[in-house]
Amino acid sequence: MAASTNTIEQVQELADDKYKYGFVTDIESETAPKGLNEDIVRFISAKKNEPEWLLKWRLKAFKYWLTMPEPKWSKVTHDPIDYQDAYYYSAPKSMSDGPKSLDEVDPELIATYEKLGIPLKEQEMLSGVAVDAVFDSVSVATTFKAKLEEVGVIFCPMSEALEKCPDLVKKYLGTVVPYTDNKHATLNSAVFTDGSFVYIPPGVRCPMELSTYFRINAANTGQFERTLIIADKDSYVSYLEGCTAPMRDEHQLHAAVVELIALDDAEIKYSTIQNWYPGDENGRGGIFNFVTKRGICKGRNSKISWTQVETGAAITWKYPSCILQGDNSVGEFYSIAITNNYQQADTGTKMIHLGKNTKSKIISKGISAGHANQTYRGLVRMSAKAENARNFTQCDSLLIGDQCGAHTVPYIESKNKTAIVEHEATTSTISEDQLFYLRQRGIPPEAAVALVVNGFCREVLQQLPMEFAVEAQKLVGISLEGSVG
Amino acid sequence: MEIKTLNKKAKEKVMLEIKNLHVSVDGNEILKGIDLSVQPGEIHAIMGPNGSGKSTLSHVIAGRDGYEITGGRIVFQGEDLSGMEPEERAAKGIFLAFQYPVEIPGVANTTFMKEALNAIRRYHGEDELDAMQFVKIMRQKTKELGISDDMLKRAVNVGFSGGEKKRNEILQMAILNPTLAVLDETDSGLDIDALKIVAEGVNKMRSPERSILLITHYQRLLDYIVPDKVHVLAHGRIQRTGGKELALELEEKGYAEFGEAAA
Numbered sequence: 001m002a003a004s005t006n007t008i009e010q011v012q013e014l015a016d017d018k019y020k021y022g023f024v025t026d027i028e029s030e031t032a033p034k035g036l037n038e039d040i041v042r043f044i045s046a047k048k049n050e051p052e053w054l055l056k057w058r059l060k061a062f063k064y065w066l067t068m069p070e071p072k073w074s075k076v077t078h079d080p081i082d083y084q085d086a087y088y089y090s091a092p093k094s095m096s097d098g099p100k101s102l103d104e105v106d107p108e109l110i111a112t113y114e115k116l117g118i119p120l121k122e123q124e125m126l127s128g129v130a131v132d133a134v135f136d137s138v139s140v141a142t143t144f145k146a147k148l149e150e151v152g153v154i155f156c157p158m159s160e161a162l163e164k165c166p167d168l169v170k171k172y173l174g175t176v177v178p179y180t181d182n183k184h185a186t187l188n189s190a191v192f193t194d195g196s197f198v199y200i201p202p203g204v205r206c207p208m209e210l211s212t213y214f215r216i217n218a219a220n221t222g223q224f225e226r227t228l229i230i231a232d233k234d235s236y237v238s239y240l241e242g243c244t245a246p247m248r249d250e251h252q253l254h255a256a257v258v259e260l261i262a263l264d265d266a267e268i269k270y271s272t273i274q275n276w277y278p279g280d281e282n283g284r285g286g287i288f289n290f291v292t293k294r295g296i297c298k299g300r301n302s303k304i305s306w307t308q309v310e311t312g313a314a315i316t317w318k319y320p321s322c323i324l325q326g327d328n329s330v331g332e333f334y335s336i337a338i339t340n341n342y343q344q345a346d347t348g349t350k351m352i353h354l355g356k357n358t359k360s361k362i363i364s365k366g367i368s369a370g371h372a373n374q375t376y377r378g379l380v381r382m383s384a385k386a387e388n389a390r391n392f393t394q395c396d397s398l399l400i401g402d403q404c405g406a407h408t409v410p411y412i413e414s415k416n417k418t419a420i421v422e423h424e425a426t427t428s429t430i431s432e433d434q435l436f437y438l439r440q441r442g443i444p445p446e447a448a449v450a451l452v453v454n455g456f457c458r459e460v461l462q463q464l465p466m467e468f469a470v471e472a473q474k475l476v477g478i479s480l481e482g483s484v485g
Numbered sequence: 486m487e488i489k490t491l492n493k494k495a496k497e498k499v500m501l502e503i504k505n506l507h508v509s510v511d512g513n514e515i516l517k518g519i520d521l522s523v524q525p526g527e528i529h530a531i532m533g534p535n536g537s538g539k540s541t542l543s544h545v546i547a548g549r550d551g552y553e554i555t556g557g558r559i560v561f562q563g564e565d566l567s568g569m570e571p572e573e574r575a576a577k578g579i580f581l582a583f584q585y586p587v588e589i590p591g592v593a594n595t596t597f598m599k600e601a602l603n604a605i606r607r608y609h610g611e612d613e614l615d616a617m618q619f620v621k622i623m624r625q626k627t628k629e630l631g632i633s634d635d636m637l638k639r640a641v642n643v644g645f646s647g648g649e650k651k652r653n654e655i656l657q658m659a660i661l662n663p664t665l666a667v668l669d670e671t672d673s674g675l676d677i678d679a680l681k682i683v684a685e686g687v688n689k690m691r692s693p694e695r696s697i698l699l700i701t702h703y704q705r706l707l708d709y710i711v712p713d714k715v716h717v718l719a720h721g722r723i724q725r726t727g728g729k730e731l732a733l734e735l736e737e738k739g740y741a742e743f744g745e746a747a748a
Binding site: 455 | 570572576580583585586588590597600602604608661
């Protein structure tokens with residue numbers, strides 16, 4: 001393990017990296033050498049003082065990964081990913097000592113968050129949102145712990161959870177997304193570095209929104225988050241994940257895994273605002289966002305609701321899904337995907353109905369502008385035992401300009417005669433009449449487009465927690481800048 | 486809270502001066518030399534048969550794409566409008582009430598109007614209004630116009646009846662407080678009660694600093710809004726100009742005199 005020999009040189013390299021609009025925090029990364037092999041997997045596991053079972057699991061995943069082909073079925077194109085040309089571990093060096101409070105956190109790190117609009121201290125006081133901030137794969141600060149501990153909620157970095165409640169992690173990790181699931185999820189299983197762990201005890205309604213901001217900082221470092229949320233019987237939690245990333249020329253791979261488990265009568269609401277760097281207007285650079293998100297409604301009357309606002313990344317490949325195992329369980333998927341310039345998105349959901357009287361609802365709003373291409377891909381499966389199961393799907397596409405594309409690929413499988421599946425789809429454009437009407441009232445073209453698009457997305461925006469809805473609306477406007485003459 | 490978008494010099498200048506205006510759409514000449522002069526405070530009615538170029542005139546004043554000015558010019562308060570974007574004309578005080586108001590699904594009327602008013606305020610370097618300040622103005626205007634607050638929450642023109650759409654145009658006009666309002670066939674498709682409400686709204690907006698251009702096919706709107714001048718537009722030209730009595734004459738004789746069958 002020649003792990004840290006080249007660190008200084010690498011850090012120098014990173015600092016010299018040219019970029020125009022982003023900013024890079026100069027923090028001494030403790031970076032594993034480039035490339036991916038069994039040693040790297042062992043290095044990561046050792047760095048995190050992981051138990052033996054987890055190392056074994058990682059190694060199984062790694063071996064399996066070597067045999068897997070790249071998923072080819074999605075409607076996205078990119079050059080082959082050179083997995084040997086990336087770093088798989090990078091931690092801010094000051095973390096080795098382990099800050100006990102915000103005061104101990106590297107001030108430069110805090111400054112970076114402030115540039116991103118995440119002043120932890122202010123949030124602590126003002127907004128009542130607990131932030132488990134993930135910076136280059138290692139969580140550096142967690143707020144509101146005391147308040148959450150009072151009600152028995154565990155909200156901490158995955159690495160901490162392995163010390164605090166290893167049995168819970170062991171019991172549930174990989175049960176919703178097995179390490180054999182797909183190439184990207186398998187890679188994550190082998191090399192994941194951190195992410196959030198949430199456990200809500202029986203009968204507890206989590207007293208605040210739980211929120212994590214992700215940010216990629218060190219150049220060429222893949223980000224492999226792993227999040228696990230368990231809502232025990234009759235509990236409730238709302239979780240929000242938001243991302244921003246600095247300017248980059250090289251493509252960066254982001255292959256996260258999120259697993260949700262809802263037991264009897266429990267409810268999990270998971271919201272995402274994804275604003276990774278999308279590449280420039282010519283399609284150069286940008287993040288590859290290959291994410292596997294899946295929840296299981298394990299218990300009766302449980303509910304999982306996904307809401308996503310996907311505006312960033314050069315390529316988005318994600319299908320937040322629900323396995324509706326418990327009788328009367330409910331799965332929901334609300335999605336806004338915006339692609340501009342040369343962005344590509346292939347996104348949707350899978351609703352797997354196993355239990356009786358299970359219900360699912362899919363509302364997907366896709367907006368394409370510039371040369372962007374976007375696909376809604378969804379599966380609704382009614383299994384033989386899913387008596388009286390119901391699904392409603394609404395899939396709307398909005399096209400801006402005449403160079404972009406929208407595609408809808410709904411798969412419906414029903415093995416139960418009592419199940420009812422509904423699918424509605426529309427495709428529309430922003431009409432010249434609408435634009436002229438708004439401009440005649442004094443609204444400039446870009447603001448007019450943002451207004452129409454916000455209206456188009458309203459049903460989904462309404463699903464977001466209040467404090468993030470405003471941010472999301474602004475993001476909708478920003479992502480479409482330059483989309484009209 | 487009064488919105489100051491009125492030009493203080495409005496009184497001294499001609500509000501709208503159209504000189505020998507020629508306009509083509511897709512290579513077809515629709516307006517063939519229009520001359521029109523509107524003073525501040527005046528209401529002019531432009532009447533004419535279908536296809537005479539009435540709507541073209543309203544759209545070209547508002548600056549819609551696709552209308553090519555091949556000759557002549559439009560001067561608004563001393564400023565040539567050619568090449569000016571629609572939103573800039575709006576900010577300078579030109580308002581067009583649409584013949585067919587456009588639906589904007591998912592966007593609440595209040596959101597739309599706040600966005601519009603603040604865009605215009607930004608243009609003039611004024612502070613934007615926050616939600617509370619704006620709602621105050623909106624409430625005051627709906628009260629004046631006898632429009633139910635329910636209409637404010639609904640998405641712009643979506644599921645509105647014909648009458649509601651036109652009332653919504655008048656409400657927008659009242660909020661944006663323009664110096665020149667062009668009403669394009671605002672009376673079309675309205676029953677008599679709706680027509681009265683709309684006319685009342687327009688009459689309330691009458692002021693010495695504001696001019697109104699009423700574009701209409703029928704005389705009946707002019708029973709409720711009395712114009713200073715009436716122009717007959719046919720074949721892309723103003724064929725006759727007169728006082729309010731000209732409208733009555735048209736009502737009786739139709740447009741036959743101008744080479745069109747009475748509608």
